[in-house]
Amino acid sequence: MPRIFGDNIMLREYQKEDLSEMREWVNDPEIVDNLSDIFIHPHTLNETENYLNSILERKLEKEEHFVIAEKQTGNYMGQIGLINIDTRNRVAEIGIVIGKKQLMGKGIGMQALRLIQRYAFDSLNLNRLELRVYACNTRAYRCYVKSGFQEEGKLRERFYIHGRYEDVILLGMLKKDYEELKN
Numbered sequence: 001m002p003r004i005f006g007d008n009i010m011l012r013e014y015q016k017e018d019l020s021e022m023r024e025w026v027n028d029p030e031i032v033d034n035l036s037d038i039f040i041h042p043h044t045l046n047e048t049e050n051y052l053n054s055i056l057e058r059k060l061e062k063e064e065h066f067v068i069a070e071k072q073t074g075n076y077m078g079q080i081g082l083i084n085i086d087t088r089n090r091v092a093e094i095g096i097v098i099g100k101k102q103l104m105g106k107g108i109g110m111q112a113l114r115l116i117q118r119y120a121f122d123s124l125n126l127n128r129l130e131l132r133v134y135a136c137n138t139r140a141y142r143c144y145v146k147s148g149f150q151e152e153g154k155l156r157e158r159f160y161i162h163g164r165y166e167d168v169i170l171l172g173m174l175k176k177d178y179e180e181l182k183n
């Protein structure tokens with residue numbers, strides 16, 4: 001898998017050494033509250049290790065996973081991936097997490113999204129990228145829109161968090177939208 005370089009970050013392959021970095025955030029409610037329901041229960045070391053091994057051994061079909069890393073050092077900052085890649089229809093979903101609270105709000109997510117867009121549209125020749133965000137996650141929503149994603153709909157009261165129901169916002173980006181952003 002190629003490394004993808006941006007101005008300050010790179011998307012790189014996973015390494016065994018990333019396990020300790022992943023363990024730092026995988027049970028942190030400030031980070032995982034806005035992620036999928038697979039984080040509804042605490043994750044054991046074994047679960048995290050099994051997930052990492054499945055990526056290292058390329059067992060996750062129809063998925064491409066990258067570590068978001070510092071460009072100069074290669075140090076882990078988070079992760080981003082294309083999931084549910086549909087090669088027939090040239091569509092994929094994006095999953096992203098910044099794994100260090102002190103790095104949130106610093107533009108790293110936006111840089112990582114731009115790099116994964118370049119990979120998806122220019123290298124994989126996909127036509128569409130999709131993602132979902134919880135309505136309460138306004139920071140992520142703003143980042144996605146700034147990165148060129150457009151709101152396409154809502155799943156009303158689809159997500160339950162902290163004693164209330166929240167909408168799930170569906171966003172999408174087409175290759176032609178990406179091409180316009182590049183120019």
